[in-house]
Amino acid sequence: MDLRLEGKSALVTGGTRGIGRAIVLALADAGATVVTCYRTEGEAAESLARELKERSGEHAVVRADVGTAEGVETVLAECRDRFETLDVLVNNAGVISQVPFAQLPFEEWERIVTTNLTGPFMVISKSLPLLREGSSVITIGSRGAMAGIPLRGHYTASKAGLVGLNRTLCKELGGKGIRFNVVAPGVIDTSEPEELSEEQRAAYNERYLRMMALGRFGRPEEIAGAVLFLASDLSTYVTGETLHVDGGV
């Protein structure tokens, strides 16, 4: 039993930046062959492709929006072309925004829920023919789904939905030997609260740093470590769990 993933196949959604990028690199470094996707053409996708080229393995970085049925089909087609089975599936792609609930338009609710909750539904459902005994499905949730976060009702609702889906899938498909787990990050140092003003950001930092036992934000690699554990043979009896990786909130 170890953390190595040699000979294993993996799909990570939203792998060009932040947490997803750290997960892609951790899985590739552990020996897996990784397919990942992104939405926006640009330097992030190009630099990830370059980094993966330096590693061994036939990895792929494809443009595909997992909030649409066409995008999900695109990335799954890439997986089917390369893999007979999918050993590791990481639903990471997610979007966030801050809107007071009283002003939250339906379109914004729908935008967030479509990528964060409907996206994983579509990806898992389309992946089912490739999943087999021993496959591990890991979905990136959020600590905020349990705690609640002002101005993020749409986001926390989408992330809480993933926890319910995860528990149900672990029961419905556990008999096939497929594991389902959620990793719930606390505040991780990525580009996430980009739309905050400087003043809002300072208040945000102060509020969250005070809540964390470790007194610091997390690093994307620290989420990737938890994902690697759940993807590997070290966790073959762990399923239906939500693993909080939040510095002790």
Ligand code: NDP
């Ligand atoms: P980033 O915004 O830094 O990166 C998101 C990645 O997902 C990008 O590569 C982005 O690609 C991709 N992506 C977004 N939407 C789609 C889509 N519809 N289809 C395909 N790719 C998509 O996010 P983080 O790394 O901060 O967050 C990653 C996950 O972790 C999310 O699910 C988030 O909710 C969760 N999380 C993050 C926390 C944090 O503190 N950072 C805390 C708790 C949970 P592109 O640039 O092309 O859009």
